[in-house]
Amino acid sequence: MNILYDERLDGVLPRVDKAALLIELRAALPDLEILHEAEDLHPYECDGLSAYRTTPMLVVLPERVEQVETLLKLCHRLQVPVVARGAGTGLSGGALPLEQGILLVMARFKRILEIDPVGRFARVQPGVRNLAISQAAAPHGLYYAPDPSSQIACSIGGNVAENAGGVHCLKYGLTVHNVLRLEIVTIEGERMTLGSDALDSPGFDLLALFMGSEGMLGVVVEVTVRLLPRPQVAKVALASFDDVARAGGAVADIIAAGIIPGGLEMMDNLAIRAAEDFIHAGYPVDAAAILICELDGVESDVHEDCLRVRDILERAGATEVRQARDEEERQKFWAGRKNAFPAVGRISPDYYCMDGTIPRRELPRVLEGIARLSAECGLRVANVFHAGDGNMHPLILFDANQPGELARAEELGGKILELCVAVGGSITGEHGVGREKINQMCSQFNAEELTLFHAVKAAFDPQGLLNPGKNIPTLHRCAEFGAMHIHRGQLPFPELERF
């Protein structure tokens, strides 16, 4: 599907004359690299959510903060929309460009400015890759905790924009819990500091407000992240179950026992088989579900918790519990999980990755609901998820070449997300809303709440020039989409009342 310029933005934003804009830009920023030919713009048509594509009007690649300031001042004066982009690995189309706007690529801001082992923070530019921070901190025995699966490629600026998570965020939190300070540039071209190296910052918590704001409030030009001491040891157990709900119950039991695993992941049979076929991780291909439970910390502590976890898993009905014998096997267990998405990509022409979160106790009920919705719709769903924190990634398998399958996949995806909202969860865990889930926001929030979001947005960007059409739907769009706000506990589908 090739989503062109979002017609809903017409009338809201003035149309821009590309040639005139180019002249203005070159005059104001003679040393700024600007891409404007069709073949140069092509690679920037989409981010990691490749189903949505738009050719940006212009792409700019600044290298210095002053250039960003001047650029935004100019865009503000000329009323030109701006979409900021990090490494372009986002999965919800947050960096999808606009036909009538500038794509501001921050990829060249890749300097690590400071590593402070006593203050335990790293000050970096927004284009620095997530993994590069941990590599730079490694000589001090420190690392940056949030680890999205794309951590080799994704940038910390993009992590901030989407409030990225990862397999370890059960224990160590999302991006919002690991960023201390941001330097940003407002749409008026003003540079500002949010947060501080110190414990707390007075006034309103604009730092947290920026996390996950998808470039709608300002452009991040510097990020100070918290560094953590690397755990002495990490051990992984792999548990097999012949029943998915029982695996869900085991998750609840581990948490209820007061253990906080570094990671606690679940995969169902379809995902297990796909991953095993691809990675040969040693997964039990006949299991209905597996749990991967990592414990990290100091040696003695981890040893003790491993015994307790094994006991809990066995009592919860695990048919087998295997502990990784060595670091190599541990890495293999993880590799299967971390490559589950591409693995599923090998068994289906296309797949659609969802990212809902639910309260942990609802795991069995939601899994049952997904199975029923999947059967009704006639599309297979592979379940891979951060079970410990209730962040689900159902992968809907379909074939875009079969007429109507894409539409059915989207419909099924929408229903799964609405089920998440109905049990008290949300439509996103760590991938953001972006362009993809903007309609589902109408289910998640009511008109008053959306109005408040728009008012907050207007406090930063009254003209709506920063990444318009993402994250927060207009009330008009919700009315058009025909979405009903779902109250917690109110199941959207009568057929689900049974659960």
Add this chain to the structure above:
Amino acid sequence: MNILYDERLDGVLPRVDKAALLIELRAALPDLEILHEAEDLHPYECDGLSAYRTTPMLVVLPERVEQVETLLKLCHRLQVPVVARGAGTGLSGGALPLEQGILLVMARFKRILEIDPVGRFARVQPGVRNLAISQAAAPHGLYYAPDPSSQIACSIGGNVAENAGGVHCLKYGLTVHNVLRLEIVTIEGERMTLGSDALDSPGFDLLALFMGSEGMLGVVVEVTVRLLPRPQVAKVALASFDDVARAGGAVADIIAAGIIPGGLEMMDNLAIRAAEDFIHAGYPVDAAAILICELDGVESDVHEDCLRVRDILERAGATEVRQARDEEERQKFWAGRKNAFPAVGRISPDYYCMDGTIPRRELPRVLEGIARLSAECGLRVANVFHAGDGNMHPLILFDANQPGELARAEELGGKILELCVAVGGSITGEHGVGREKINQMCSQFNAEELTLFHAVKAAFDPQGLLNPGKNIPTLHRCAEFGAMHIHRGQLPFPELERF
């Protein structure tokens, strides 16, 4: 000092006719308890910052959320300012009432609605006391981590309003890190949910924005907090130093070694002597400074870290390191620290408690700066602080009955906070801004930043009816106060350049 109605609010807010308001209130809310006689209003003149006092026009004590909705709707229609109040233990005058406004006391909302040991959260009303949550969670082996010294009395709603901390927030975070969901009522009387029980919530992070917002954005009517498993063991070491800077260095060494203590507190000689005299905690009265370092977790882990900490302390120059022999002695070590404020109150007619935060590495330099400012001003300063996270509580000793001493204490306090800002810290760690530090906000933030705060405030409360005159100064006030915004690294006093 008896601060009457803040004249700066005149002209901004309409004056209110008390008799007419009372009639309207009684008509709209016949079962709402309203206090309006002078003797009934007296106890509500101030919060924990007793230096500032104002008699509220009316005090209301609702018991149900619907009453709060109706009340705020009415105040919105009649343009009556509203100040919300929890237990009134705040230390920055955040709940200081207005002569021309209603004081909305949330003390009767004291029901614990739900404890979920699997989801590990507690859903409570805002008037529930901080400690009561941990007590209710105790049968499940869980507790609520943030522990302000006032935890026996302070309410969770007030904790949210001030983003309260405590001696354990180095390891477990401030209130913002431990709250999952809020139910709030807007000034228009609309009820709204911020955050969710699930991992993440899409849209802008209004939940975090509410933390520390001092009742300026809405009134909190329900709080869902995260519960943590109670650590198996907690052990405390008490280290003596004959030099304050060396104690500061030891703090940096512990953190740099990758140890995260449950609490890491420092007291200087004046504070040690006052506390020992009052509590008989067994502190070394001749030490220039002591560190109290608590390690918590599982037995074996804590044991190992205790040995490492002792080693670090000794190498950093501690003259003595004593480990609490048993739980009783551990409690005694903490009692001395937790009662340091009243202890200092016994050795001086009055004291003024500051709450600045600084980057950890600046501890020695700031301590030296405070000593110099104290000498220059001729007032003694006792230093008590959460050293691990750089949250300082210098206590300025003075006698309000000596002409000019209060003014000198306030001036010294202002200079200490400006020093904190200059080294990259902030004017508050956990007590909030309230009425007390509103002028210092002009040093902390520049005009663009303050303008942004006001725009965010206006998104929730365009008429400025919720707790006006607190937290965020007007630009006009800053101009009047003659404050200069201090840039990081720019020392405000030439005499401090030496450090």
